[in-house]
Amino acid sequence: MTMDIAALRRDTPACADVVHFNNAGAALPPTVVVDTVVDHLRREAAIGGYEAEAEAGARLEAVYGSVARLIGAGPDEIALVESATRAWDMAFYALRFGPGDRILTARAEYASNYIAFLQVAQRTGAEIVPIPSDESGAVSLSELDRLLDERVKLIAITHIPTSGGLINPAEAIGRRARSAGVPFLLDACQSVGQLPIDVEEIGCDMLSATGRKYLRGPRGTGFLYVRRGLLDRLEPPFLDLHAARWTAPDRYELRPDARRFEGWESHVAGRLGLGAAVDYALRLGVPAIRDRVCALAERLRARLAELPGVAVRDLGEQRCGIVTFTRAGEDAAAVKARLGAQAIHVSVSTAAGTLLDFQARGIPDLVRASVHCYNDESEIDRFVAALAAA
Structure with missing residues (x-):
């Protein structure tokens, strides 16, 4: 099933103002x-x-x-x-x-x-x-x-x-x-x-x-x-x-x-x-939502992997719309603040949320960027450019 992304974005007026990659926190609701x-x-x-x-x-x-x-x-x-x-x-x-x-x-x-x-x-x-x-x-x-x-x-x-x-x-x-x-x-x-x-x-x-x-x-x-x-x-x-x-x-x-x-x-x-x-x-059909979300997430992972100093941290053979990463020399909270100043929304995951997992992996925090079906490829480009510009 092909999704009408333009219609989805019209149904989500905030798309005109922000790049919202915090859907695993709280997604932008449709107008209805x-x-x-x-x-x-x-x-x-x-x-x-x-x-x-x-x-x-x-x-x-x-x-x-x-x-x-x-x-x-x-x-x-x-x-x-x-x-x-x-x-x-x-x-x-x-x-x-x-x-x-x-x-x-x-x-x-x-x-x-x-x-x-x-x-x-x-x-x-x-x-x-x-x-x-x-x-x-x-x-x-x-x-x-x-x-x-x-x-x-x-x-x-x-x-x-x-x-x-x-x-x-x-x-x-x-x-x-x-x-x-x-x-x-x-x-x-x-x-x-x-x-x-x-x-x-x-x-x-x-x-x-x-x-x-x-x-x-x-x-x-x-x-x-x-x-x-x-x-x-x-x-x-x-x-x-x-x-x-x-x-x-x-x-x-x-x-x-x-x-x-x-x-x-x-x-x-x-x-x-x-x-x-x-x-x-x-x-919309949840299978269509899944296909769109997973495709956007894989595109984002691939683009992030190209950036010097950025490490994608997602595990699992089967993955979803949540994309986590670290950036050398910049803690997760600083990345979030810097992107937020440009109306790009992400969240931060710390050991307080999944203590055993973070201890086993030896990481203090992660930036979490989570996409939804109303996001588009141009937002990924904007996100990657903003992250790289430091």
Whole structure:
């Protein structure tokens, strides 16, 4: 499928003002997302928040269906929450661990997830076991096979690490998790919207994602998928009158669907904006988005590799739209500031985000340039020229 890049850029007016290579942080939303959010806020101002929510009831309900279609799930398996971290936490803290139980994870696991592992390990006596990486930097499947035994109670993997362009082999991990009967929690905050995702093909039991990154939705939005067959085994770490029903003075009853992981109060305008973003991605076709993003990223890597003193740091045999690099004699924060002064946006990854990965690689920080389908080749040329001019 050929994408109309000019139309995509018209849908993204900020393209006229900035080179936005920070899509793995927060992408530029298309106009339809902005209009959806702003229009609902205006409606709240005109008639009241509760009334505006009731008026938008059918559209809010449709968001669950849109998210479900995006990842190959059922609407009853989707919870809408305020971030990927909240989604991940609600799933992880609903699991039960005891002394000697093992949590298998990746060496490039995200800090927020690993901190949660550490907290639960300290509380329960569970063990955290990072799976060694293979020669490409991805999770080693042979090492996973070696580690999978009756002590393992969870496999929790970040699909695309925050600090590089590699894609972990989620489907192969999922096959092993199902065969072993071990729950599999996939952090897909960088992959949803960038890569086609089918939870049945992947074989994950839980998946967390955000709206603000490759989906191009509003900040303060995210979602959690929980496989229907696992729901009855999970009680969320906290409940309210939306997640459960108070049935007697000494009893309550959980919702039967994934919305048991939600809270009553929500950012209604943001949820509608998330639905608009998902529908926009579905109209474009996520496979087409992936092809465009990966092609731009490979072009950027090739151009960066030509620059003296610049080293591309991405690992993995299969790579995505996140491009990381270092520049000799200039730390990552200085590169970001220098490019930012020219309206070119990147971000910086440090050991605070993926400590085990950075320690193993012996690097203090990285510049992260992440492209999206609305970026174009002329922006890559401008980026490379600005980086070289120091």
